Amino acid sequence: MTDGSGTRRQPTSEEREGVFRAVFAQTAVGVAQVISRTGAFVRINRRYAEILGYTVAEMENLTFQAITHAEDLEEDLANMRRLLAGEIHEFALEERYYHKNGSIVWVNLTVSPMWAIGEEPDYHLAIVEDITLRKQTERALRESEGKLREAQRMARLGNWYWDVSSGNVEWSEEVYRIFQLDPKEFTPQIDSIQALSPWPEDHERDKELIQRALASREQGSHEQRFLGPDGSIGYCFSIFQGVYDDDGDLLAIKGTVQDVTEHRRAEQNYQTLFSEMLNGFALHEVIRDEQGRPVDFRYLAVNPAFERLTGLKAKDVAEKTMLEMMPGTENSFIDTLGHVALSGEPASLDRYVPPLDRYYTVTAFQPAPNQLAVIFDDITDRKRAERQREELIARLEAQNAELERFTYTVSHDLKSPLITIKGYIGLLSEALEGVGPESVHGDLERISSAADKMGMLLEDLLELSRIGRLINPPEDVPVAALVDDALTLLRGRLEEMPVEIAVEPDLPVLRGDRTRLLEIFQNLIDNSVKYMGPQPKPRIEIGARRDGNETVYYVRDNGIGIEPRFQEKVFGLFDQLDPKAEGTGIGLALVKRIVEIHGGRIWIESEGKGRGSTFCFVIPNSK
Template identity: 35%
Template sequence: MKIDTAGSRAEATDKLNASFYDVIVTDYSMDGIALLKTARSKDPEIPFILLIDFDEGAISEALKYGAEHCFKGRDRGVFFSDLDHRIRKAVEWRRERVLHQELDERHRALLQSLPAITFSSSLDFVPTSIRGKVEEITGYTKEEISSCNPSWGQIIHPDEFLWLRPKMDGARAGSLNISENEYRIVRKDGEVAWVHELVQIVCEGPGHSAKVEGVLYDITFRKRTEAALKDSESRYRELAGLLPLIAFELDLEGRVTFYNQKGLEVFGYSPEDLRRGLTIFDVIVNDDPDELEGGFRLALKGVCPDYELLMKRKDGSAFPTIIKTAPIIRDGHPSGLRGIIVDISERKEMEEALRESERFYRTIIEDQTDLICRFRPDGVITFANDAYYRYFGKTREELIGQTFMPLIPEEDQEMVRQKFSSLSRDSPLTSYEHRVVLPGGLVRWQRWTDRAIFDDSGELVEFQSVGQDITEKKKLDDELRRAHKRLMDIIGFLPDATFVVDEDRRVIAWNRAIEDMTGVRKEEIIGEGDYAYAEPFYGSKKPMLVDLIFLDDEDTASHYDRVIKKGKDIFGEVFAPTLYGGRGSHLWAVASPLFDDEGRVVGAIESIRDVTERKRAEKMLQRAHHELEARVAERTRELEAKNAEMERFVYTVSHDLRSPLVTIQGFLGFLKEDVRDRDVEKIDADIEMISDAVKNMDYLLQDTLRLSRIGRVANPPEAVPFGEIVRGALGLVSEMARSKGVEISTAEGWPILHVDRLRIREVLVNLIENGIRYSAGRPRPLVEVGWRKDDEETVFFVRDNGIGINPGQQEKVFELFYKADPEGEGTGAGLAIVKRIIEVHGGRIWVESEEGEGSTFCFTLPVVD
């Protein structure tokens, strides 16, 4: 109950204008009658209690304006008790009056808005008046109902008419004044509808007959809803039976009217126990029944929070629970409680385990060598472990409640603040390094990892930090950086093109030599991965030799001409087509893994050398080798031919030299006899024969010596026009040609040769003399010296129109001491010598001839382009 007070009539009037009150209480002596008049002018029905002494005039005025009066001049206890009774009674009347007014207004509005029919009829239920939504509810028109076509009894559902008829008969007999019924009707379209009927017997006075008045509402929707609710409640009961929680319902006295199956199992009760009147108080462990009763009443009002209660089973064993309840509201009033009970035994055990764990981990934190602390957003420390206190040389009292910022040099403080301000719920972690100043002014380095802690609303409430002293690590890092720089400098100045990748195969070093080789600057490639280092070599991103350190890729290895593994190192040779502006280059590379202190591969290095010149030299050497092999094979064939020739030569020499010796030996015998006989004529003949044999032997020996000398260097080869050699040869044979009457013709436009001038002149002299010798005596004897082109080959020739050579002899004419005409001049060594000279110069010789048609001796020699 709310009470307002006022110190004057004016203040009370202002409050009446501003608010609604259930009752006004004032003293007569405080201008109470004037306030009463004002109140009545604003609200004629507001209860008014006037406090007066026993004064008939005051009592008369109070009664005149409809106010109650209460005497002050009595025992104080009696006075206040009487005043309390009057106020409560007035408030109750006032609120009931207001409620009735509201109900009347609502009822009228409801009748206007709801599908309803108001009617009046005779006691025989013949309609005399009917209004409202007749056709909407029944399907019949007002005229059809008013003319009893059909009658109301025919509209009522047959099953309902059986129990309604006695009530209708009672109304006719006047024994039933008011009746309220719900029943079914059959609409004109045959559909069944539900209606709620409120009727009463009305008699307006003497001389008036009684009649029936009533109102009828369409409650079809409500009935369907109730049916659905019953079905829903049935499903609710079934679902409650399946819940893993305990579901229950209580009546207003706390009796358990429902337990689901889980509840029966947990508490150990049976449905029979519920029927015997089991209450909620029987299963709660509590020694204060008043507290239980008070909590139950609060729960019925819906203001009871969730409770943690210790409950007990039928066997007396207790277990912790959380109970959640809601009042069951029926017809606007609580009719009981409905709720669930959660067994939190496991949660309690977990909470205890959590507390134990917290104690355990707090002990661990306190024993940590890392610095651990928590602090508010303003930097004020709320917790720190012992290591933190020891590190800074301060006590708990000196640090807790103080900000840590004074421990950090001013030049580092702004960076730390920025780190704090960068944290959010989505990104709550950060790490950073800064310096601290210890007592005594010693400066140390620390590394901190901070986590921002937010509440459920997203508000930053605290930071938790873990730190380490990294002073020594910073020194080591500086040393490592210097060592790394020295290593990078060494790699940078390596003569071979070299690059280094990390374990993710990103480039971390790219020296000057590889910059020169690829044209890619270090700044363009450092940090790049995804095989970017291969593009300058191959024009595309693909694995290189260095990648074989990380993976066994047969496809990558197949790109190389050869790959060799020696221990941890991998060697490879490949042609890189896009180097040097697309000219390409042959490369020899070696890749090696890089290891950390634990032997884990953390990167790889590849050094590359351009071996194009070496490859070119190898190819030239290989070509020279092949040429040498060919020349050796050719020389071998020549030697084999020369050996065969030598065999023939030795045989021929031995045979041909033997013939003069036999002659000499024979004629020496003759000479001996002729000397003994002193036959001077025969002696001269014998001596002449012996002399001829000696000359013949001398010729044979000279030709043999000449043949043996061919192949030795007489004169170095030189570039000489072939015409000069021809003219030199003609000068040596011209007398012979003239004496035998043979004409010699020569060609023009001779090519230049690279030959031994004297040896080739010897060839021409021999061939021309043979031509003169075998064409002499022929009509118009002629020897031609010329040259021709057979395809790409230059062929020189000496042609005569002599007797020709039988085809069967054409191969033999070049054999040593072979004579086509045994009676002819010479030893038969000339053409063998010619053939030997031509072959020594790298040429070849052959004869084209038909018997009786002359002969053409053809040969080739090296021509200068």
């Protein structure tokens, strides 16, 4: 500063204050004069107030402690204590302030003392620069990098950069993970990278692909094998691009590498399955008409089982259509496959192929848009066996019906002469009463007894011939009512022994022909009485139990029991374990037939001779 004569002079204190005020007010950063020991603002410029959203007047009523974030305040105060103690001459740090609206403002704070060394500390100068935008950018960048790393980790995708002039190679974290290498122990260089793939033929192929891509200035790609630290073989897929200067010279090559080991192994497994599977497989391209409706299917690939099951060779069907190879294919089959191709819904069906004279079970599905896959198996033998079985069943049913008619006819026709025989025996007995030798009367009694037994046998045969059909339409019948009716019919027989009868309460309901269902319980109870043996306290229990989803009905006795080797035999026609026992041996055969025509099954539970027997049966639709 000069006077009027041009002589340089020192500025006055008023002039220095004016310059300070001008700089203080106009500077682009926030500036404040602060009482060092209290933190109160003495003077503050407009920019400082703007950073925090206050007016200058409002700021002059605050302290720096009030605007400093609670988590940053202690570091700020610690630096102030060191400044006041003369341990440091200034300090700078990044910290957070509270904006007037409650948001956070990041600032770069520089604090300098306004007292000279040796003077008593009074004021300090605080200069703040708003760095909120920079902090937000840094945070967004960190988050973006974190998301990129996470995306690469999830996709098993890494990136790399090769500086051609220096030979340096940079890998992202994921590349190290793909090759199962430790960044602290492995330095990526061209030689060390090639050593990861110890197959010369792969190197030559990859080199050719890279040179071709660089020559065309286009993006290139290749898949390569690599050897893991444990000796396992992995697969990776690389995409790369050259980086060039303004003169077109190659500076670097950058690219990505993705671990495709699992995909490649799955593909190998698929190829193995494709080749080894027993089912035939064919992949087709969908052929459409002008309206977009599928009208035919072109073969894209078939497996060896296709050749074996159809007799057609892969080379013969290549690029041919289904109708070209099998012109007799019915329209309904084409329509079914077309629906699969349009809707994507799989379909299964059995079909006969006239040109091949074979039956197949076919499943069709859509593996990709405009494609159709068919899996099939040859069921010709099964179909023919089913047809033979149906024919055999039909013949057996016809023969069985004929046998039933024969049994009914014979039984019915024999009853008439039997009645005549019985009548004449009666007349002859009356005529000889009191006359003739005693042996004649004995012979007549034996003839009469034989005729009675023959009559019983004929009645049972007639009944057996009727069992093949239900007499009445099915109805819901309470089992308790069936048991009561059976006990009533057998009352006289039960009272002769006498037998203790125990009937379980709350028995379920059976659905079926009431008359036939009654015969089941009547015959089973009668059989238990018949084979009770010399039991001092004869007892019969009738009840039901749950066994999984089924209701098992039973008639249990404490009679003579049945050895396991005879338990199936008792249901045979005319089979009696005791030839001296009364009856014809048809009763249990009748029960078995009745249970079976109701769709059920019957069996015996017995621990053996002298341990009693339990006859169990199941009939569906029990309630």
